[in-house]
Every structure is written in structure tokens, then in C-alpha cells.
Amino acid sequence: xxxxxxxxxxxxxxxxxxxPGLWRHPANQAHRYNELDYWVDLARLLERGTFDAIFIxxxxxxxxxxRGSAAPALGDAAQIPLGDPVAQISAMAQATEHxxxxxxxxxxxxxPYALARRFSTLDHFTKGRIGWNVVTSYLDSxxxxxxxxxxxxxxxxxxxxxxxxxVTYKLWEGSWEDGxxxxxxxxxxxxxxxxxHPIEHRGQxxxxxxxxxxxxxxxxxxxxxxxxxxxxxxxxxxxxGEAIFxxxxxxxxxxxxxxxxxxxxxxxxRPRDSVxxxxxxxxxxxxxxxxxxxxxxxxxxxxSLEGALALYGGWSGLDLSQFDPDVPLKYVDTDAARSALxxxxxxxxxxxxxxxDIAHYVGIGGIGxxxxxxxxxxxDELERWVEVGGxxxxxxxxVVTPGTFEDFVDLAVPELRRRGRIWEQYPEGTLRGRLRxxxxxxxxxWHPAHAYRGAYAGAPSALDGIRPSVLAESADAAPTSSLKExxx
Numbered sequence: 114x115x116x117x118x119x120x121x122x123x124x125x126x127x128x129x130x131x132x133p134g135l136w137r138h139p140a141n142q143a144h145r146y147n148e149l150d151y152w153v154d155l156a157r158l159l160e161r162g163t164f165d166a167i168f169i170x171x172x173x174x175x176x177x178x179x180r181g182s183a184a185p186a187l188g189d190a191a192q193i194p195l196g197d198p199v200a201q202i203s204a205m206a207q208a209t210e211h212x213x214x215x216x217x218x219x220x221x222x223x224x225p226y227a228l229a230r231r232f233s234t235l236d237h238f239t240k241g242r243i244g245w246n247v248v249t250s251y252l253d254s255x256x257x258x259x260x261x262x263x264x265x266x267x268x269x270x271x272x273x274x275x276x277x278x279x280v281t282y283k284l285w286e287g288s289w290e291d292g293x294x295x296x297x298x299x300x301x302x303x304x305x306x307x308x309x310h311p312i313e314h315r316g317q318x319x320x321x322x323x324x325x326x327x328x329x330x331x332x333x334x335x336x337x338x339x340x341x342x343x344x345x346x347x348x349x350x351x352x353x354g355e356a357i358f359x360x361x362x363x364x365x366x367x368x369x370x371x372x373x374x375x376x377x378x379x380x381x382x383r384p385r386d387s388v389x390x391x392x393x394x395x396x397x398x399x400x401x402x403x404x405x406x407x408x409x410x411x412x413x414x415x416x417s418l419e420g421a422l423a424l425y426g427g428w429s430g431l432d433l434s435q436f437d438p439d440v441p442l443k444y445v446d447t448d449a450a451r452s453a454l455x456x457x458x459x460x461x462x463x464x465x466x467x468x469x470d471i472a473h474y475v476g477i478g479g480i481g482x483x484x485x486x487x488x489x490x491x492x493d494e495l496e497r498w499v500e501v502g503g504x505x506x507x508x509x510x511x512v513v514t515p516g517t518f519e520d521f522v523d524l525a526v527p528e529l530r531r532r533g534r535i536w537e538q539y540p541e542g543t544l545r546g547r548l549r550x551x552x553x554x555x556x557x558x559w560h561p562a563h564a565y566r567g568a569y570a571g572a573p574s575a576l577d578g579i580r581p582s583v584l585a586e587s588a589d590a591a592p593t594s595s596l597k598e599x600x601x
Contacts, residue, residue: 115532115533115534116499116534117533117534117535117536117550118495118496118499118505118506118507118529118534118535119165119356119389119391119505119506119507119548120162120164120165120506120507120509120535121164121165121166121167121168121213121215121391121506121507121508121509122155122159122164122166122167122168122508122509122511122518123168123170123393123508123509123510123511124155124167124168124169124170124511124514125146125169125170125171125192125195125198126146126147126169126171126195126196126197126198126200126201127143127146127190127192127193127194127195127196128143128144128146128190128194129143129189129190129191129192129420129424130143130170130192130479130510130511131393131395131477131478131479131481131510131511132395132412132416132476132477132478132479132510132511132512132513133189133191133416133417133419133420133421133423133424133475133476134189134415134416134417134420134421134476135412135415135416135477135512135513136189136190137415138412138415138512138513140513140516141513141514141516142513142514142515142516143511143513143514146196147194147196149201149204152201152204152205153204153205153208154515155167155205155514155515155518156205156206156208156209156212157208157209158515158518158519158522159209159212159518159522160209160210160211160212161522162518162521162522162526162535163211163526163535163536163537163538163539164212165213165506165544165547165548166212166213166214166215166242166244166544167205167212167213167214167215168215168217168246168338168358168508169198169202169214169215169216169217170198170217170246171195171197171198171216171217171218171219171248172192172195172219172250172251172252172255172427173219173222173250173252173255173258173259174250174252174253174254174255174256174257174258174427175192175193175252175254175427176191176192176193176252176254176423176424176426176427177254177426177427178253178426178427178429178430178431178432179419179422179423179425179426179427179432179433179434180432180434181432183254185419185420185422185423186420186423186424186427188419188420189417189419189420189423190420191420191423191424191427192424192427198216198217198218199216199218199231199235202214202216202235202238202239202243203235203238203239206238206239206240206242210539211242211539212242213239213242213243213244213336213544213547213548214235214239214242214243214244214544215244215245215246215336215338215356216235216243216244216245216246217246217248218245218246218247218248219248219249219250219255220247220248220249220273220274220277220278221249221250221255221256221265221270221273221274222250222255222259223277224319225277225278225280225281225284225319225321226280226284226321226323226326228281229280229281229284229285229325229326229327230325230326230327232245232281232285232335233285233325233326233327233328233329233330234327234330235335236330236331236332236333236335237327237330237331240331240543241330241331241332241542241543241544241545241546241554242543242544243332243335243336243544244335244336244337244338244355244356244544244545245335245336245337245338246338246339246340246358247274247278247337247338247339247353247354248339248340249265249270249271249273249274250264250270251264251427251428251430252264252427253430267343267345268345271341271345271346271348271349273318274349275349276316276317276318276319277318277319278353278561278562279314279316279561280312280314280316280319280321281334282334282561282562282564282565283312283314283321283565283568284312284321284325285325285329285330285333285334285562285565286333286334286556286562286563286565286566286568287310287312287565287566287567287568287569288309288310288311288312288324288325288569289308289309289310289324289325289328289329290308290309290310290567290569290570291329291567292305292308293305293308293309293328293329294328294329304328306574306575306576307574307575307576308570308574309324309574309575310324310569310570310572310573310574310575311323311324311573311574311575312324312325312569324575331543331554332543332544332545332554332555333554333555333556333562333566334555334556334560334562336355336356336543336544336545336548337353337354337355337356337560337562338354338355338356338357338358339353339354339356339357339358340357340358340359341354341357342359342360342370347370347373347374347377348377350374351374351375351377351378351381351383351388352378352381352561353560353561354388355387355389355545355548355549355556355560356389356390356391356505356548357374357388357389357390357391358391358392358393358508359371359374359390359391359392359393359504360392360393360480360481361392361393361481361482361502361504362457362482363482363502364497364498364501364502364504365501365502367392367498367502367503367504368501368502368503371390371502371503371504372503374388374390375388375390375503382559383559384559387549387557387559389505389506389548390503390504390505390506391504391505391506391507391508392481392498392502392504392507392508393478393479393480393481393482393507393508393510394478394481394482394483394484394495394498394507394508394509394510395477395478395479395481395482395483395484395509395510395511395512395517396483396484396485396491396495396509396517396520396521396525397409397412397483397484397485397486397512397517397520398485398486398487398488398491398520398521398524398525399486399487399520399524400487400488400524401487402485402486402487402490404487405485405486405487405490406485406486408485409477409483409485412477412512412513413476413477416473416476416477417476418469418472418473418476420476421471421472421473421475421476422434422468422471422472422475424475424479425471425472425475428480433468433471433472436468437467437468438467438468438469438472439467439468439469440467440468441465441466441467442457442465442466442467442468442471457470457471457474457480477512478510478512479510481510482498488524488525488527488528489528491524491525491528492525492528492529492532492534495507495529495534496532496534509521540552542554
């Protein structure tokens with residue numbers, strides 16, 4: 114049986130995402146990132162192509178490592194100016210019926226109590242189509258502007274993340290029992306307070322004693338996306354991630370990463386096939402291979418190497434202006450995004466990378482392969498990544514927007530449908546149900562959030578501590594007519 118491939122569109126609320134310099138291309142509409150119509154039109158396009166989701170990246174800092182300044186990033190609009198990744202989702206959801214939404218929120222600078230409500234609200238508004246890409250942030254500029262002297266150490270960020278997720282799981286899965294919301298008009302009871310429970314969490318990093326503010330949403334816990342490439346990141350992803358986002362240069366090399374993640378998942382009791390692994394890719398497709406290559410060559414004329422190095426400096430924490438542009442790099446450990454450095458210097462032992470090589474590679478597609486060709490050539494290569502690389506799907510970046518996505522929907526999708534690799538039409542259900550393939554909207558038993566489902570039943574509830582006699586006295590003190598007068 115042919116296995117379906119997962120496809121997400123990879124975007125960001127900014128001008129330059131993964132193709133520095135291409136904002137200058139006359140067909141690129143990326144400058145419309147701050148117009149709601151841009152996002153609504155994109156959502157409709159992706160739904161026409163039966164994409165699983167749009168995956169919206171985010172950072173909360175500026176790329177100021179390269180040349181020790183934000184100027185290169187500002188000049189090329191390299192992920193700055195940058196809007197909030199959440200604001201457009203409700204409008205996109207209103208314009209579609211099935212498209213999912215994976216939104217990136219860095220938990221390092223959030224509070225779990227407030228963030229849990231935000232995602233419950235989004236899950237309600239999207240009717241169960243929301244996913245959270247859990248990241249810990251990697252920019253020193255973010256740390257400085259959000260109250261810290263410097264970025265929290267890499268592994269320490271994951272320790273914070275573990276407790277953060279534990280709190281949100283308690284709120285989403287345990288605080289409100291199934292059936293707590295009764296909406297009984299006759300009795301005048303909307304929620305049965307005896308079935309709503311404070312979580313009484315007191316940990317090393319967070320204290321959250323109370324109840325969740327939102328009633329249970331279609332998925333309760335949003336679908337959990339995660340991107341972790343370091344050993345600690347892979348451990349975290351294998352535990353929590355329902356879909357895991359990685360980077361790879363070649364499928365043969367990427368297979369080592371996908372096997373390692375699945376091995377880690379199995380060791381902690383997860384089914385091996387429950388791990389859905391997505392890799393970054395950029396597809397340039399045209400009716401023929403020759404036309405596609407010509408389009409790629411034209412795009413390369415617009416690449417900004419300064420912009421590429423500004424992006425890479427933010428991803429890796431390494432200022433490549435300090436190195437000879439034509440001398441191969443060696444691996445250097447940083448507390449930024451370790452995969453952005455190791456993918457070039459460690460992951461491909463057959464090649465040495467100079468700063469100039471990296472700038473040219475990052476110029477289109479960031480740290481991911483660029484697949485160029487006819488619909489048949491593109492489909493062949495995507496299938497090769499699935500079979501050889503062990504991935505389940507792709508986060509597809511754009512070169513120009515919406516043109517790159519339009520080409521994929523109009524040219525590549527029909528070929529992929531012919532091969533049984535992409536839906537003819539969406540199945541009903543939530544983002545999680547479609548991702549898992551079984552239609553279930555809630556976290557499976559192997560997921561750590563599942564342990565809190567119904568865990569507080571029988572425990573102290575929101576009703577405890579309120580004396581019924583006091584309520585009765587309050588009601589007797591004011592006649593019904595007075596209450597009506599107050600209400601009016």
C-alpha cells in the first residue's frame with residue numbers, strides 16, 4: 114500500500130523567511146506579510162492543494178550575530194520586521210474547513226497558565242485544527258530583550274520546557290473532566306463546578322495552583338510539533354512530539370537522524386510509527402526539467418549572500434565574518450541552534466564547508482534541500498526522501514510567495530495524487546486525527562499528556578471551600594424581583 118506523504122507549507126510572519134534577497138523578485142508578494150488578505154488567500158490555496166497544515170515559524174529576537182549588528186538582517190528584511198505568528202490564524206481558519214495550523218511559540222518567555230488558555234481558544238476557533246510547535250528559543254537578542262542577561266544554557270532550556278509542558282498538560286487534560294460543561298438552561302447551570310479541579314502544581318520553575326480558564330477544546334491538548342536536533346532535543350522530541358521537524362542535506366545522511374529519533378521513542382514506550390518526522394525542503398517545479406532549472410537560475414540571481422549569512426549567524430550563533438570565507442569550518446559548540454552548525458560540519462563527512470559555501474547553500478531554502486524539476490522529477494525525489502531518508506513528510510519553504518506554492522499545487526500535487534501520495538480530498542476530523550490516520554482527536558495513551566486525562570476526578574474541585582449555607586443565605590436575602598432589577 115502506498116504511504117501518504119505529509120505536506121505542510123512553511124511560512125513566517127515576515128518578508129524574508131528562507132530565501133534572503135528574493136523579496137526583490139518582481140513576482141514575490143512576501144512584503145504583504147502584514148496584510149490579512151495575504152494569509153487568507155494563502156490558506157485557500159493550500160486547502161485547494163490538500164496540504165495538511167501551514168506551519169508558521171517564529172523567533173522573538175533579531176539576527177544580530179553576523180558582523181555583530183542587526184544591520185545586515187534589517188537591510189535584507191531577514192526575519193525582521195516580524196509579526197506575531199498567532200494573529201492571522203482565526204481569519205485563515207474562517208476561510209477554510211480542513212487546513213491545519215502549526216504555530217511556533219517559544220515557551221522560554223511564556224507562562225504556562227496563560228499560554229494554555231491561548232491554545233485552547235485557538236483549538237476552539239479552528240475546530241480542532243491547531244498545533245503547537247514547541248521551541249525553547251535560541252537567540253541571545255531575545256533573552257536580552259525579555260529580561261535576561263543572556264540566553265539560558267541549551268540543556269537548561271529543555272529542563273524548563275519539561276516542566277512547562279507538564280503544567281499545560283495538567284490544565285488541558287486534567288483540570289476539566291469530560292462532561293463538566295452541562296449547559297443546563299433549566300437548572301441555570303452552565304458548568305458543574307464539582308468536575309472542575311485546581312491542578313495544584315508547585316515545581317522548580319512554575320507555580321500554578323488553580324483551574325484552567327478554558328473549557329475542553331476539540332483536541333484538548335493541541336497537536337504537538339517539535340524541532341530538536343541535539344541529543345537533548347531529540348530526547349525531548351521523542352517524548353513529546355507528535356510531528357517532529359528536522360533539517361537534512363541528503364536523505365542518506367538524514368536516515369541516521371530519523372532512525373535515532375524513532376529508536377529513542379521506542380525506548381520510552383512509543384510505537385515506532387507514531388513518530389511523524391518532517392524535513393525542510395524547497396520545491397521549484399515547472400512543466401519540464403529545463404524550465405524548472407531556468408527558473409532556479411533566475412532565482413539565484415536575486416540571492417543576498419549578506420542576508421544568508423545574517424540568517425545563518427542567528428541559527429548557529431556563529432559570526433562567519435570572522436572566518437576566511439574560503440577555509441573549511443570545523444565544528445564549534447554554541448548555545449544557539451546546534452543543528453544549524455553541525456548539519457554542515459558534521460552531518461556530511463564527504464564534504465568540507467567554507468563560509469562562502471554555506472552562504473550560497475542557505476541563499477535559497479535555508480538549511481534544507483532544493484528540489485528542482487518537472488512534476489515527475491519532483492515527485493520522484495520527494496519519494497526518495499521518504500524511502501531513503503525515513504521521513505514522513507515535508508515542511509515546504511517558498512522562494513517567492515505565493516508563486517512557489519501555486520506552482521506546487523497546480524503542477525506537483527496532481528502528480529502526487531496520481532501516485533497516491535497526497536489526498537484527493539480531506540478526511541473529516543481534527544489535525545491530530547488526520548495526522549495519526551485514525552481520526553482520534555485526543556492524545557494517544559503513549560503521550561505524557563494522556564496520564565492527566567481524568568487524573569483529578571474525585572480530587573478537590575472548584576466547588577470545595579464554598580459553604581452551601583452561605584449561598585442559600587445570599588439567595589434568601591434578595592427577592593427574585595430585586596435580582597431581576599439588578600440584572601436589568
